Amino acid sequence: MKKWGSRQFLVLLVKVLFISAFVQKQAFADALNVSLRISVLAPACVINNNNPLSVSFGDVSIGNIDGINYQRQKLNYTLDCGSGSKNLKIRLNGNSSGFDNTLLATSNSNLAVAIYRDTTKMNLNDWSNFTYPGTRPDIYVVPARKTGSALSAGAFSASATLEVEYQ
Numbered sequence: 721m722k723k724w725g726s727r728q729f730l731v732l733l734v735k736v737l738f739i740s741a742f743v744q745k746q747a748f749a750d751a752l753n754v755s756l757r758i759s760v761l762a763p764a765c766v767i768n769n770n771n772p773l774s775v776s777f778g779d780v781s782i783g784n785i786d787g788i789n790y791q792r793q794k795l796n797y798t799l800d801c802g803s804g805s806k807n808l809k810i811r812l813n814g815n816s817s818g819f820d821n822t823l824l825a826t827s828n829s830n831l832a833v834a835i836y837r838d839t840t841k842m843n844l845n846d847w848s849n850f851t852y853p854g855t856r857p858d859i860y861v862v863p864a865r866k867t868g869s870a871l872s873a874g875a876f877s878a879s880a881t882l883e884v885e886y887q
Contacts, residue, residue, distance in 0.1 A: 765801035765808070765852075765884045773797055773882060775861055782871045787823075787834045787864025795859040799884065801852045807887040809847040810837075810857055814880030816844050819866040826878040830869035833878050836860040844880075849887060 777791045784790045801808065812835050817825040822843040823832035835842045837857050842848055850857050859882070865871055 763802050765799060767799055767882055767884055768797040769800075777863055780863055782865075782873070785831070785863045785865045785871070787832075787862055789862065792836070792860050792862045795861065795882065797859075797882065799852070799856050801884070805854075806852045807849065808852050808884055809849050809887050810859070810882070810884050811845060811847045812842070812859065812880045813845050813883050814878070817866075819869075820864070823864055824861075824878050824880050826876045828871065828874070828876045830866040830871050831876055832864045832866075834862045834864040836862065847885075 773795055775793045775795065777793060780791050812824065815825045817823045817832035818829055820832060822841075823834055824844050826832055835844060837848050837859055842859075848857060
């Protein structure tokens with residue numbers, strides 16, 4: 721049995737619609753307007769083989785948290801967008817902290833997570849463009865604290881979604 725790709729199906733559908741319109745026009749000797757609305761979708765990218773990503777900051781010294789370099793961790797992820805060159809965009813999507821809307825909120829209201837693409841700070845929920853399969857963007861996360869806040873010792877957590885879309 722032959723497998724039908726989306727492009728083959730689309731061509732067949734258009735042919736059927738035009739043949740149908742021609743037959744109806746001949747049978748009723750009347751004009752028929754055909755309106756088509758077609759969405760051609762590119763195949764979705766697969767991030768990290770659809771497995772969750774996890775980052776552990778380990779033991780963090782409260783006094784050293786700077787939101788820039790201290791305990792900077794790379795998001796280790798894979799990206800498969802098929803073959804051929806594609807213009808894509810990437811972002812971390814999540815809830816912003818109460819003290820800086822460019823930072824990812826954590827379970828501690830005085831602590832957040834800064835996001836970097838390579839060495840450039842990214843705003844939470846903002847897209848960053850890149851070309852696939854060129855250099856996949858390196859995304860880093862860094863603990864950041866509310867200026868002048870008193871942090872208490874203890875575990876914290878944060879959650880965000882790594883998204884990749886076509887430009």
